[in-house]
Amino acid sequence: MVLLKSCRAGLADYKLGKEEFxxxxxxxxxxxxxxxxxxxxxxxxxxxxxxxxxxxxxxxxDDAIQLYRAFKGLGCDTAAVVNILSHRDVTQRSFxxxxxxxxxxxxxxxRLKSELSxxxxxxxxxxxxxxxxxxxxxxxxxxxxxxTLFKAGEKKLGTDEKKFIRxxxxxxxxxxxxxxxxxxxMYGGSLKKAVKSETSGxxxxxxxxxxxxxxxxxxxxxxxxxxxxxxxxxxxxxxxxVIVTRTEIDMHYIxxxxxxxxxxxxxxxxxxxxxxxxxxFLLSLLGPSH
Numbered sequence: 001m002v003l004l005k006s007c008r009a010g011l012a013d014y015k016l017g018k019e020e021f022x023x024x025x026x027x028x029x030x031x032x033x034x035x036x037x038x039x040x041x042x043x044x045x046x047x048x049x050x051x052x053x054x055x056x057x058x059x060x061x062d063d064a065i066q067l068y069r070a071f072k073g074l075g076c077d078t079a080a081v082v083n084i085l086s087h088r089d090v091t092q093r094s095f096x097x098x099x100x101x102x103x104x105x106x107x108x109x110x111r112l113k114s115e116l117s118x119x120x121x122x123x124x125x126x127x128x129x130x131x132x133x134x135x136x137x138x139x140x141x142x143x144x145x146x147x148t149l150f151k152a153g154e155k156k157l158g159t160d161e162k163k164f165i166r167x168x169x170x171x172x173x174x175x176x177x178x179x180x181x182x183x184x185x186m187y188g189g190s191l192k193k194a195v196k197s198e199t200s201g202x203x204x205x206x207x208x209x210x211x212x213x214x215x216x217x218x219x220x221x222x223x224x225x226x227x228x229x230x231x232x233x234x235x236x237x238x239x240x241x242v243i244v245t246r247t248e249i250d251m252h253y254i255x256x257x258x259x260x261x262x263x264x265x266x267x268x269x270x271x272x273x274x275x276x277x278x279x280x281f282l283l284s285l286l287g288p289s290h
Contacts (some may be wrong), residue, residue: 001085060095063088064103066241067096076115078202081243082226086209087217090131125169136175142178144172147276149179154187161203164195168210176214218253219261221246225254226262229273239270239282247285255286265289 033094064082070077070084085093100108101235147165152160156181171179195207221242228235246254258266267289270282 015222019036020188029158060092060098061099061103063092063096064100064108065184067100067105067108071111071115080237081112081115082202082206082209083238086206125165128204130173130174131170134172136172137174137179139182142175142182143186145175145179146182148193149191150187154189156249159198159201164199164207168207173214176211179278180211189197216257218250218257221250221254222261222266223255224259225266225269229269234273236274236278239274243270243282243285251286255289 002059031169066084067081070080085096088096097108099108100111148163149167152163167179168176180191183189183194192208192211195204195211199207225239225242228238242254244253255266256266262269267283267286270279270286274282
């Protein structure tokens with residue numbers, strides 16, 4: 001097996017924008033190849049040192065493949081679906097829908113509706129709603145939305161889920177962060193705690209995922225990685241997905257949050273929880289510890 005070269009060097013010329021979606025045809029197999037090799041290694045009880053992965057970033061086609069895999073078999077891997085779609089902006093989700101249609105000859109929204117059986121109306125709204133994702137914030141609207149959410153949740157018996165769905169799916173991440181801050185200032189409690197007390201199950205998970213990513217995505221992903229590597233065994237799919245997709249976005253912030261919260265560097269965690277070329281690949285993406 002040929003040893004992996006430095007992945008970060010290979011990513012130096014990576015550019016965001018339309019170029020992100022113009023990968024050579026063979027590269028769309030990245031996630032599929034990684035997951036299949038992980039499954040094969042697991043079934044055969046072989047060490048992860050037998051695993052080799054190509055050093056490329058994911059694309060909308062990779063996301064489409066992961067979504068298709070989440071739909072396969074008995075039941076739907078709703079956590080994977082939420083984690084993929086809630087972390088993409090409107091342009092990326094549009095490309096994912098196009099790639100899914102091209103690859104599997106079916107509409108992604110229709111497939112989501114059939115798989116989720118109404119359980120994640122929030123996710124469907126979030127996927128289909130076009131919203132501005134810039135840094136601008138409307139303070140007056142944030143105050144109004146905070147009041148609406150309070151009346152729809154903590155102030156009444158039961159929860160008006162449709163109002164939560166409308167605001168969480170239509171507002172940008174920056175605007176949601178402003179709403180959360182306004183909620184705390186107006187009512188003395190956090191919006192996160194309100195969501196936990198007023199909702200449950202997959203609806204709660206979807207709201208919290210969107211909210212956490214709007215407030216502090218680095219903190220959220222640090223927690224996801226920690227949970228994927230703690231205890232017996234490692235959730236390789238999650239570790240690969242997070243590290244590969246966040247490397248050129250905010251990995252230095254994620255590493256800082258991981259060290260602050262868990263008193264151990266992310267590099268050390270990956271070093272101790274993985275092995276072989278799989279470990280080499282992930283560490284090359286992470287870069288030096290300092």
